[in-house]
Amino acid sequence: MLQSNKITALYCRLSQEDMQAGESGSIQHQKMILQRYADEHHFLNTKFFVDDGFSGVSFEREGLQAMLQEVEAGRVATVITKDLSRLGRNYLKTGELIEIVFPENGVRYIAINDGVDTAREDNEFTPLRNWFNEFYARDTSKKIRAVKQAQAQKGERVNGEYPYGYIPDPNNRHHLIPDPETAPIVKQVFAMFVSGVRMCEIQKWLAENKVLTIGALRYQRTGQARYQRAMIAPYTWPDKTLYDILARQEYLGHTITAKTHKVSYKSKKTRKNEEEQRYFFPNTHEPLVDEETFELAQKRIATRHRPTKAAEIDIFPACCFALVADIRCITNRA
Structure with a gap:
């Protein structure tokens, strides 16, 4: 498959917490930024993959998984996101995508606002940025958990x-x-x-x-x-x-x-x-x-009885022991 015929995957993600940022973080705003960047830099055959209302901590996202299927099938040339946190806020899994999955499938990755482009050799700070993105997710999780605990107590x-x-x-x-x-x-x-x-x-x-x-x-x-x-x-x-x-x-x-x-x-x-x-x-x-x-x-x-496998295995030996005891009793009487 020729490179020009491959997909330029434009990936957008918005979580419940991100919605508080207003229009600047919305899916539509991300789409506009990504398409404009693709047009200005001559990336062809663009296709959007979207996860609206999904946390970046989890990688079981419908849009992301659909994009990764295209990546592993060899149909993607470039993946572009607004920033690294759109791809994910899990340090290990985001790093695995950028440093293993994408290179193994010949995919170039670009995070526009973070200045990341795997076609260059100056991405030493990318792992550090991923760590900060995960730290943000962890801190947000603690705050949400504290609020929910207070609500539960009421x-x-x-x-x-x-x-x-x-x-x-x-x-x-x-x-x-x-x-x-x-x-x-x-x-x-x-x-x-x-x-x-x-x-x-x-x-x-x-x-x-x-x-x-x-x-x-x-x-x-x-x-x-x-x-x-x-x-x-x-x-x-x-x-x-x-x-x-x-x-x-x-x-x-x-x-x-x-x-x-x-x-x-x-x-x-x-x-x-x-x-x-x-x-x-x-x-x-x-x-x-x-x-x-x-x-x-x-x-x-x-009163429901659901025997375990161990109990089912023990039934036959128990019956045998009972039968042996009965036989001995009859023998003694005789």
């Missing part, structure tokens, strides 16, 4: 999520009100479960009545891409989702905050906090189930 919802069956009060987003569409579903699931209906029958009822799963419903309501995959099986409710609903104290009208924490500001993975690390606020909104129904559900959940 009983405010900090992640924008809310339990299935509720919606935010239009007059106060931290207050929940029953969702007319899904609150009856929660009540029906509890009623069926405590009456002894098997989980597979509850799932069958949900599918027959075309009740959208939580992810499918959120995709239908918001159109957000991260829920799009749920539309592959929009009426197939996993066991875990239903058991999680049956165990949520929010359906008693209580608020529990600080349930989880992030492993690291560089990771999307979360871990559950211990009970003593959580904050409990009773009677904050209208309950969907009463105490008796909820307790009955917990008792039935507690």
Whole structure:
């Protein structure tokens, strides 16, 4: 493939924190700067790759991954960003792209505002700039975490999520009100479960009545891409989702905050906090189930038996020992 036929990838990224910078940091402003630079320096066959509303710490970005697929396929000659932080704020991964991935695929990288151009030999300060970009992300993460902790201590919802069956009060987003569409579903699931209906029958009822799963419903309501995959099986409710609903104290009208924490500001993975690390606020909104129904559900959940592989392996030896003991007993009697 001739160099002139290859793509000039113009990459734009904007995070929630960057939006505070106003129009100067907007996607449209970045596009204007990148296209003008490409035109003035005669970079041909330009193509935009965009991630709007994504942190630079994570590299699991749709636009970035699409661009890297083109890079690895050998279809990109040059990658241009407004500055290094647009490419990423993770020191190690950004450095890997600039110093390994791009050179191995014959890609020239340019960060306009930082004066970085890998076609030159004067990029010694690029790793230092990447480190400062990560330091900024780390500092921002600490500040956000402190704000969220303070909100959690006041009983405010900090992640924008809310339990299935509720919606935010239009007059106060931290207050929940029953969702007319899904609150009856929660009540029906509890009623069926405590009456002894098997989980597979509850799932069958949900599918027959075309009740959208939580992810499918959120995709239908918001159109957000991260829920799009749920539309592959929009009426197939996993066991875990239903058991999680049956165990949520929010359906008693209580608020529990600080349930989880992030492993690291560089990771999307979360871990559950211990009970003593959580904050409990009773009677904050209208309950969907009463105490008796909820307790009955917990008792039935507690009786579930899910043998581990070790337990399954031990079943046969245990039976053998019991059989041997019986034989010995019969022999002794004889």
